[in-house]
Amino acid sequence: GQSLEQPSEVTAVEGAIVQINCTYQTSGFYGLSWYQQHDGGAPTFLSYNALDGLEETGRFSSFLSRSDSYGYLLLQELQMKDSASYFCAVSHNNQAGTALIFGKGTTLSVSS
Amino acid sequence: NAGVTQTPKFQVLKTGQSMTLQCAQDMNHNSMYWYRQDPGMGLRLIYYSASEGTTDKGEVPNGYNVSRLNKREFSLRLESAAPSQTSVYFCASSRQGDTDTQYFGPGTRLTVL
Numbered sequence: 001g002q003s004l005e006q007p008s009e010v011t012a013v014e015g016a017i018v019q020i021n022c023t024y025q026t027s028g029f030y031g032l033s034w035y036q037q038h039d040g041g042a043p044t045f046l047s048y049n050a051l052d053g054l055e056e057t058g059r060f061s062s063f064l065s066r067s068d069s070y071g072y073l074l075l076q077e078l079q080m081k082d083s084a085s086y087f088c089a090v091s092h093n094n095q096a097g098t099a100l101i102f103g104k105g106t107t108l109s110v111s112s
Numbered sequence: 113n114a115g116v117t118q119t120p121k122f123q124v125l126k127t128g129q130s131m132t133l134q135c136a137q138d139m140n141h142n143s144m145y146w147y148r149q150d151p152g153m154g155l156r157l158i159y160y161s162a163s164e165g166t167t168d169k170g171e172v173p174n175g176y177n178v179s180r181l182n183k184r185e186f187s188l189r190l191e192s193a194a195p196s197q198t199s200v201y202f203c204a205s206s207r208q209g210d211t212d213t214q215y216f217g218p219g220t221r222l223t224v225l
Contacts, residue, residue, distance in 0.1 A: 008152075033212040042202060043155065044215040087154060091211050098162065098211040099145060099170060104154035
């Protein structure tokens with residue numbers, strides 16, 4: 001089966017840098033995705049890593065190490081609007097196609 | 113371009129009642145998904161449809177059925193609602209072969225009394 005582990009909560013102050021870690025166990029790994037969800041809202045796609053290394057998109061970066069079954073989301077220059085839940089997810093492939101399995105999410109609270 | 117739409121936004125049912133949650137997307141995506149989200153549990157996949165004409169079970173399919181009506185629409189049916197099905201339900205879609213980039217609807221908040 002598949003399983004993902006990420007911290008349940010992280011707190012930080014405006015302007016700081018925070019790292020949200022994710023470790024996974026899965027058969028047939030394709031890649032690691034990250035989604036953001038504000039309270040009461042829908043999840044939105046942030047990034048995807050299929051290969052080892054760092055992917056940067058503005059203030060957000062995502063890292064993957066396939067050999068360690070580990071990845072992280074790095075958020076820089078934190079802003080109040082970054083307060084949200086962040087989910088890592090892995091692709092799961094079976095005979096009918098491919099779907100995502102999500103971690104339980106990390107709640108990030110940014111204070112001034 | 114509305115993206116992914118879901119109806120209704122809110123619903124209250126009594127135990128044993130049935131209902132269908134509707135989902136439609138206008139992005140010409142082949143793949144569609146239904147998730148439920150409960151506090152502290154993240155998003156759990158109920159059913160998905162990799163392409164029109166196919167459906168498959170996810171992590172928590174018991175108590176649900178789905179219909180891929182056409183390429184645009186994917187509905188989720190609760191035949192006999194139970195309090196354990198109180199949750200927020202999200203529909204999502206993606207291009208075929210790009211499962212990792214999913215687009216989510218606004219969700220349906222369902223309470224079963």
